[in-house]
Amino acid sequence: MKRRNFFKKIILGIVGIETGYLVFDSFKKKKKKAVSKDLFEAGRIDSFEKNRIYPFNSGKFYLSVFENGGMLAISIKCTHLGCIVQPDNNGFLCPCHASAFDKHGEVVSPPAMRALDIFPIVVSDGKILVDTNSPIKRKGFKKSQLTFV
Ligand code: FES
Incomplete structure (x- = not known):
């Protein structure tokens, strides 16, 4: 049981980091496009x-x-x-x-x-x-x- 919880937490942690990175990266790209569009x-x-x-x-x-x-x-x-x-x-x-x-x-x-x-x-x-x-x-x-x- 302890081992299962441990792996569950690791997987959730990896998914959380990956999701955070994807959200941050898409925000960065949108911001960059908006600036160049306005010039x-x-x-x-x-x-x-x-x-x-x-x-x-x-x-x-x-x-x-x-x-x-x-x-x-x-x-x-x-x-x-x-x-x-x-x-x-x-x-x-x-x-x-x-x-x-x-x-x-x-x-x-x-x-x-x-x-x-x-x-x-x-x-x-x-x-x-x-x-x-x-x-x-x-x-x-x-x-x-x-x-x-
Ligand atoms: S608007 Fe008055 S001098 Fe230009």
Whole structure:
């Protein structure tokens, strides 16, 4: 009787560990798929030239590629009252109340008081992916915000 209970406990323990592993693994896979599904695919790295601003209206951002190769995914939404900013002479201009931003999205002319938001950029399999669900509010531009590929 003792021996039978011993083996029963061992088998139940193995089944429990195996079930826990399968549940944990399936959760990990679902989470990984959800993250990659939410990223906006901007294109292959080699399709972007330096010193240019690429509009992605459906992703609601501009991809700015600077002379040093750094990139920013800058929100199209003005930080004053939310109008759509337009690229203008190496920067951005808001048509609603004339706020102006430089090429990094910093305020050059109010009424906007805060730099344009940016989105995280991920490089994967030679492609630029932008996490448009995670806007980053910022006071100004810092070199650490740039993504280099
Ligand atoms: S909404 Fe852009 S300046 Fe007012």
